[in-house]
Amino acid sequence: MKHIYMIGIGLIGGSFAIDIKEHNPSAKIYGIDINEAYLDESLALGVIDEKATLEDLEKADLVIVSIPVDVTVKLLPTILDKIGDNTLVVDAGSTKEAICKEVEHHPKRRNFLAAHPIAGTENSGPKAAISGLYKGKTNIICEVEKTTFKLQEKALELFRAIGMRIRYMDPVSHDKHIAYVSHLSHISAFMLGKTVINKEKNERDIFDMAGSGFESTVRLAKSSPAMWTPIFKQNKENLIETLEEYINNLQQFKELMQQDNFSEIFNEMENTNYIKQILNGIK
Template identity: 60%
Template sequence: MNEFKNIHILGIGLIGGSLSRDLKRILPESVLYGVDSNEDHLDEAIGLGVIDHSSRFEAINQADLVILAIPVDQANLFLPPILDALKEDALVIDVGSTKGSVCDAVKEHPRRDQFLAAHPIAGTEFSGPSAAIEHLFKNKTMILCEVEKTRHDLLDKALQIFEALEMKIRYMNPHSHDKHIAYVSHLSHISSFMLGKTVIEKEKNEKDIFDMAGSGFASTVRLAKSNPATWTPIFKENKANVLESLSEYITNLTHFKNVLEAGDYEEVYNEMHNTNHIKSILKGLS
């Protein structure tokens, strides 16, 4: 793990920045370089101590470890040239929230074994370097895909980092990952965005919203504060799975609307009572 002296992080936002903060803590002898298309982000990240120095894409060939934390549609484009430029013993880890397309983008690359597809199940609704926090990943799950295609020595080094971050490891097929994440994450964000949109359009007087909104509304609509520049590419890359989850969600909403219109309050109760099972599924989830 300590062989990762030169670390380049592409994308200094919530995930990339938080990883940088933690890597500075667990790898104190390493130097953290940030690469970002937004120069203001780089200046801010240096000022906040998130990274040590700014860098450029052309310097990737000096890196021992590259963390790819950019929008998922851009990761597909940047990953092949990153692999082209890597040193022989360097590793690149993509931490985006879709895995199928990025794995497909390099499946025939001659340096495929220097790539690890990963997705940390962690985050907040905030973005940019100021959103980066230490210990964001503690006790969170790191999903790893196609580990059998990553060189064993490089995989071992990555696992040492995840262990130092106190993360739980889960192994998944990338396309299964994308299907499941559409339901438990991507659909949640769409629901939150559309709830916020519905309330904003209905309540023209914002004061009414603030006066009447309780903690339930605040927690449900929290994800609507997420960065559209992050989430539009996610919906684009996972379109088929997101559409499938949306169709099922709309079917359930329509059914609930129909039984309410029919005055079938026993079925209204049953729908909610049966869904209470989610409490046991999510028990212990923080």
């Protein structure tokens, strides 16, 4: 794949561009973004080789879409309208059901691969793009059977070349599971940050007393609201169910504290330590 178009040149798209270029130096990376400053910055950093527009997509071998999920839903049919018959379009959205549903009857549905690379940092923009972001990370592929075999094979070859593990899942299951293991973490971080800001009015106290535990826990609260608000909106039903369970666990913990039942608090934490075994098994 020689002509690769990145729609959205932030952390996700930019990191894809860097890794693709490293593994395929002959590839030419084109950038499309509504933020002209991002395009200029990407050019200066060498993340992309040229600016482009949607009208240029007919020349593409591969199009990677890494923009907010609400914009992806609106723009994806237009992208598919403009590509050639042998072009592959891959999205990198954190929700999958709404995106897959939007193009399920599109004449070029076979040219689309729904993907979710589970990788990232709390940073955004072209400067956040880094080499090796995807190494060892899982890429969830949805509805692979709806993508033309020769095109999906090219994508999977690319993903494996940059070090990704592949997992297959249907869009509904993806959105349900990701609500627990990703989206809830971001909500928790945002609300923890809010709680500390509301209670600790002295910013110097926060800076001086915040240890590494707090910093790592609240790190996700630095993520882009422009990206995460549409994710929460698209996965609203799953997230409400997830939040109800989470709030219930917090309430139970509070009640144990009120009852001075610290032996049960110990048991709760000890049982939860099993998460270490699960996560160690993933690595």
